[in-house]
Amino acid sequence: MNLALCADVGSTYTKVIVVDLDGGAVVAAADHPTTVGTDVLHGLDAAAAACGVPVPADRWYVCSSAGGGLRLAVVGYEELVTAQAGHRVGLSAGARVVHVSAGPLESLAALRAARPDVVLLVGGTDGGDAAVLTHNAGRLARARWRVPVVLAGNADASESLTALLAGAGVPVTATANVLPRIGVLEPGPARAAIREVFLSHVIGGKRLSRGRRFPSLVRAATPDAVLTGVETLADHIGGDLLVVDVGGATTDVYSVLTPDGRADDVAGTLWRARTVEGDLGMRWTAPDVIRAAVAERLLPAGPTGAGTGGPASPGGADGPGGGFAEGRGPRAAFDLAALEAAAAARAATPGFVPDSDAERALDRRIAALAATVAVRRHARGPAGRVARDLRDVRLLVGSGGVLRHAAPGDAKEMLDAVLTDHAGGWPVPRAAQPVVDVSYVLAAAGLLAAEHLSAARALLDRHLRGA
Numbered sequence: 001m002n003l004a005l006c007a008d009v010g011s012t013y014t015k016v017i018v019v020d021l022d023g024g025a026v027v028a029a030a031d032h033p034t035t036v037g038t039d040v041l042h043g044l045d046a047a048a049a050a051c052g053v054p055v056p057a058d059r060w061y062v063c064s065s066a067g068g069g070l071r072l073a074v075v076g077y078e079e080l081v082t083a084q085a086g087h088r089v090g091l092s093a094g095a096r097v098v099h100v101s102a103g104p105l106e107s108l109a110a111l112r113a114a115r116p117d118v119v120l121l122v123g124g125t126d127g128g129d130a131a132v133l134t135h136n137a138g139r140l141a142r143a144r145w146r147v148p149v150v151l152a153g154n155a156d157a158s159e160s161l162t163a164l165l166a167g168a169g170v171p172v173t174a175t176a177n178v179l180p181r182i183g184v185l186e187p188g189p190a191r192a193a194i195r196e197v198f199l200s201h202v203i204g205g206k207r208l209s210r211g212r213r214f215p216s217l218v219r220a221a222t223p224d225a226v227l228t229g230v231e232t233l234a235d236h237i238g239g240d241l242l243v244v245d246v247g248g249a250t251t252d253v254y255s256v257l258t259p260d261g262r263a264d265d266v267a268g269t270l271w272r273a274r275t276v277e278g279d280l281g282m283r284w285t286a287p288d289v290i291r292a293a294v295a296e297r298l299l300p301a302g303p304t305g306a307g308t309g310g311p312a313s314p315g316g317a318d319g320p321g322g323g324f325a326e327g328r329g330p331r332a333a334f335d336l337a338a339l340e341a342a343a344a345a346r347a348a349t350p351g352f353v354p355d356s357d358a359e360r361a362l363d364r365r366i367a368a369l370a371a372t373v374a375v376r377r378h379a380r381g382p383a384g385r386v387a388r389d390l391r392d393v394r395l396l397v398g399s400g401g402v403l404r405h406a407a408p409g410d411a412k413e414m415l416d417a418v419l420t421d422h423a424g425g426w427p428v429p430r431a432a433q434p435v436v437d438v439s440y441v442l443a444a445a446g447l448l449a450a451e452h453l454s455a456a457r458a459l460l461d462r463h464l465r466g467a
Contacts, residue, residue, distance in 0.1 A: 001027070004452065005048060005055040006444035008222050009040050009064040009208075012248060012350075013401075015440050016047040018055060019448070024458025026439045028053045040066055040208045044217075061447035062214075065222040067206040070198050073099035073116035077123030077132045082153070085179040086122040088270045089152070089187040093194040094224025096276065104132055105139040117202040118194060119147055124154035126180045137161040141168035148201045152178045152190040173197055185270055195224055219447055223252060227274050229446030230254045230397075232453070233460045234272075239394040242429070243442065244371045244418065246400035248283040248350060251370045252276050253378040255388055273388065275378045280370040282363065282402055283350040286343035290336070293369040296376065297423070299336055334365055342366070364410055367402040368417040375418050379426035386426050393429040397464060399437040411436045439463045 002021040007014060011034060018028040030050035035043035044062070048055070072095035076083025079102035090097045099114035111119070121140070123133030133153040140149065141164050148171040151162055158174050165172040173196065176189035204215040220228070226245065234241040234256035243254040256272045279288035293299045334342075342362040346352050354360045381387025398415045406414070415434035422428060441463045445456040 004059045014043040021455040062217040063222040063225040070095040070221045071117045093191040094221035126155040130154045130157035225446035229442035240392045243397040249281040251280040251374040277374045286346040376424040
């Protein structure tokens with residue numbers, strides 16, 4: 001068989017699947033706790049061995065979010081334009097954006113405190129004002145900044161500022177402007193440059209492994225690989241797509257939409273987008289999920305008593321997306337105190353694995369709330385208005401351990417919480433099919449797409465479109 005091994009080295013678990021490149025089938029799969037305490041190769045090799053199918057080393061495709069993934073700082077010109085554009089591009093590149101500043105840099109204290117792996121330096125449209133971009137590049141040069149910089153601002157100033165930074169010993173990569181014209185966002189070149197910097201500077205610098213083998217295997221940050229897989233699937237089905245990935249610390253939402261010609265956003269519209277909700281997770285940030293759900297009126301502001309929910313109504317805590325219907329699924333009845341206690345216990349023990357039906361039901365309830373709030377934020381955008389029109393989404397893909405390990409009916413209920421969220425301030429998809437990435441193929445398809453596009457499409461067809 002013509003095989004490839006695709007692996008995601010996560011912060012907690014390393015997940016491996018072996019793919020038949022000819023038929024797009026997953027022929028073996030295994031996972032192993034990520035061995036960040038010693039060498040991540042130990043866990044990767046153990047997971048690969050557990051698959052029981054040998055694959056040549058030159059057919060290993062690996063992505064990684066271990067060690068905190070890719071930490072990105074954005075330094076821009078104006079808060080609502082280039083800094084916002086840079087923030088969006090950073091997320092699309094698979095980064096965790098840990099700092100955003102706008103205007104002339106004076107002190108570097110906040111930037112240093114954010115501990116970025118990469119700085120995305122943006123500012124000005126092509127041919128426009130380059131004064132702030134020039135000032136900020138000069139400030140980094142005078143400080144002999146040593147964190148890699150991706151320069152993606154005003155093209156007219158790019159060559160001279162690249163020379164200035166390089167001359168001061170700043171590791172710099174120049175690429176095309178993320179915002180060449182007002183309202184026109186072009187993330188591709190900066191996303192590619194950030195990926196290259198991640199591979200050449202960041203992976204080895206995180207001390208995740210000894211030697212060069214692990215850096216040589218890694219081809220992308222995990223969220224970047226997943227977004228590529230999402231894009232590949234959207235292009236293949238020829239329609240709008242939404243993905244919700246509920247993790248232990250964050251919930252990531254990806255969407256690929258058909259451009260509609262609108263230009264009402266001065267920072268540009270990212271039609272292939274990723275948002276990261278750092279306060280919505282199943283373990284480390286579970287208490288924040290409950291607080292966010294209360295703020296969004298998905299839960300009542302005070303204890304109601306278990307099982308006291310009344311019939312569903314169009315909005316509020318008892319409406320779609322919230323719900324206190326009786327049962328064992330994600331809308332099962334739990335009062336606020338029970339959810340708060342469960343969330344606190346999970347945050348205190350991030351490695352917690354539910355061992356009873358009641359605990360599994362609590363997990364599903366927290367996941368449904370996290371997914372609903374995350375998609376609300378993704379659709380509404382930071383301004384609270386509808387930023388992404390998801391009505392034409394044809395496929396809603398759920399990912400994350402809580403969905404993959406749930407019974408099919410329970411997983412569907414968690415996704416239905418998103419699809420029936422009529423009180424969320426955004427128009428829900430009109431006819432979306434919910435599926436779960438049980439075999440973890442989105443990341444694998446993203447890893448394979450550049451060299452084995454037909455195999456990536458066949459993999460997605462077999463394991464998602466046919467689900």
